[in-house]
Amino acid sequence: MLLLSAFLVGIVAGLRSMLAPAIVSWFAREGLLKIGDTYLALMSYAITAVGFSLLAICELIVDKLPKTPSRKQPLSFTIRILTGSLVGATVGATGNKIILGSVCGAIGAVVGTLGGAAARARLAVVFGRDYRAALLEDIVGIGIALFAILKIA
Numbered sequence: 762m763l764l765l766s767a768f769l770v771g772i773v774a775g776l777r778s779m780l781a782p783a784i785v786s787w788f789a790r791e792g793l794l795k796i797g798d799t800y801l802a803l804m805s806y807a808i809t810a811v812g813f814s815l816l817a818i819c820e821l822i823v824d825k826l827p828k829t830p831s832r833k834q835p836l837s838f839t840i841r842i843l844t845g846s847l848v849g850a851t852v853g854a855t856g857n858k859i860i861l862g863s864v865c866g867a868i869g870a871v872v873g874t875l876g877g878a879a880a881r882a883r884l885a886v887v888f889g890r891d892y893r894a895a896l897l898e899d900i901v902g903i904g905i906a907l908f909a910i911l912k913i914a
Contacts, residue, residue: 771845789810
């Protein structure tokens with residue numbers, strides 16, 4: 762279940778690159794993710810949780826703007842893989858599986874990036890507006906992250 766949770770939070774990083782680390786960091790901060798004295802303990806710092814939360818809020822706003830570039834562009838895609846790896850490693854640390862968690866998170870980020878882009882494009886056509894599809898994607902991302910972390914917390 763631990764590696765599935767790492768994969769799922771990776772998917773969320775693929776959907777919203779800063780949302781996943783913000784949620785994971787708050788769970789670590791509250792002690793619901795037992796990451797111990799690993800180097801990932803930085804995810805439990807207040808400054809980390811607040812910082813990622815501010816970045817996530819900015820991302821949620823900017824994502825709705827018409828000029829926002831595609832998540833599949835190289836820099837954006839790379840950031841999503843890196844944050845997916847980070848949150849996967851953090852989840853993996855709860856079971857002493859940092860490397861496997863990191864790999865699962867990175868793979869999840871690739872799936873979330875590509876699958877999320879395809880799903881959002883289809884939903885935008887169905888809804889007649891990208892904005893509604895983006896809001897639904899936000900809600901789904903939050904739901905997946907909460908589900909994944911609460912399954913192991």
